[in-house]
Amino acid sequence: MNERISRDDVAHVARLACLSLTDAELDAFTNQLSNILEHAADLDALELAEVEPTAHPLPLVNVFRDDEPGELADREKFLASAPQVENNQFKVPPALGDPS
């Protein structure tokens, strides 16, 4: 197995991405991601020092609408999609402090 990305790197990236992997998944993903990054290594052959990066196909400029009052989004409609709601707000388990 090539080592473009280590098992520890994959475990770290999974933590950053809020994903939990089993040992078997860690092995499989490490192998697959290594293969993909190995393929991407063909870019190393290119001389890119003088090339400007492109982030987007269009020359984007900020778009502003006129600052006029419009229709407000319907709060009920958006809250209706949430798994848990209390007092017209999204409810989550404790984010700070000791949960127990």
Add this chain to the structure above:
Amino acid sequence: MNAREISSAIRKGETTAKDVLENHLTVIQDREEEIHAFNLVMTEEARNEAEGIDALIAKGKDPGPLAGIPVAVKDNICTLGIPTTCSSKILDGWRPPYDATIIKRLRDAGAVIVGKTNLDEFAMGASTENSAFGPTRNPLDTTRVPGGSSGGSAAAVAAGFAPLAIGSDTGGSIRQPAALCGVVGVKPTYGRVSRYGLVAFASSLDQIGPFAETVSDAALLLETISGHDPLDTTSIIEPPLDLSTALTQGVKGLRIGVIDELSGGAVEGISDEVLSCLDDAVQALTTAGAIVERTSVPSTVYGLSAYYVIAPAEASSNLARYDGVRFGPRVDAKTTSEMMVATRTAGFGDEVKRRIMLGTYALSAGYYDAYYGKSQKVRTLIMNDFANAYEKYDLLLSPTAPTTAFPLGDKTEDPLQMYLQDICTISSNLAGHPAMSVPFGKGIDGLPVGIQVLAPAMDEHTMFRAGAVLEFSNQGQA
């Protein structure tokens, strides 16, 4: 009947939207269990819409250019109050609080939305096997995949479930399934069609476009959904396309370059049967008066590598919103962060996890320059190479996909092999250019081959001229 014929017959009162819909629902009833093109068939809603169209006609009003035409819509496009799943468990039960702009445009034009089509989860894949709800099968051979990620939309048109369908194309997700299912598929110029209400995968690459049985029908649908939308800040400020003259204009005098790298040159894996169809397509365009020659667009070789860094990087950011707080199901846990991990781990499939991790890695400290920074520079090279090519040529040509439709399960264990399906289509997304796939010839197994016509940004008109000629010539041979 194709879409234009249906709309014309309904507007003339020769048939009704209701009859047209019922005919299509019967075809769906017959074969949907076997094909699984849809995540949801909207039978009741569609019947109501069709009745509305017939009522307008009865009052002497014109319902619009898509009057009574059943249209299938990819299930990553938001429909007010109707489940929109992206074929992911993480959106199970979610009903969008608004319609995508293109849904409004379809309805304003008189279309009848017949259902939401299956896709690879969050449009990540090339076979529709990554759907949480099971794969779609190719209507021409049900042991084969329909391609992806818009496999459900391609299959819906190929099976006669709907004469028109909507897909999205981030790296080939309209064109490759169109090729594998033997229908026409178009990725318009980036910004040509509003993305408002399209669930984001890779925002700088995603673009909505049409599927149809014919080039003319694809033009009709693209005209209807194109045009500026103030709700999408990347929408190009242009009126809707008018492609009517392109369909009969021919290609006499057009200069067309065949991309050598994708046509048997530097890129390996393009099958002989596909290359043989490309040769025939070159012959057909030449006979029709175009000047066709091989040309080099060198950096297309590197498109795949750049894409599989850039698209996952953007996806890792876009998919951060699925955290069990505001929509979709939640897996309960003691703390918010544990709840988010549990929800995302249970909700996403393997391919989505793979891409989120790949993108997170490519953007992480210490690797950003090596992967993401480098890929953005390759994107510049590709745009420069296209600009050079379009100084000499009006259009470019290549195969759409390296092979005909492959068997289910063939590539599911090796993600890189699946990614290679996009080798010919990816560069257009990186450049933001339009490209379309037109069926042309068959492989040795009798399955269809698609030829890709590429055009510079904003020149869908010239692209459709070549598409129409290829279709005409292909029908002559059939």
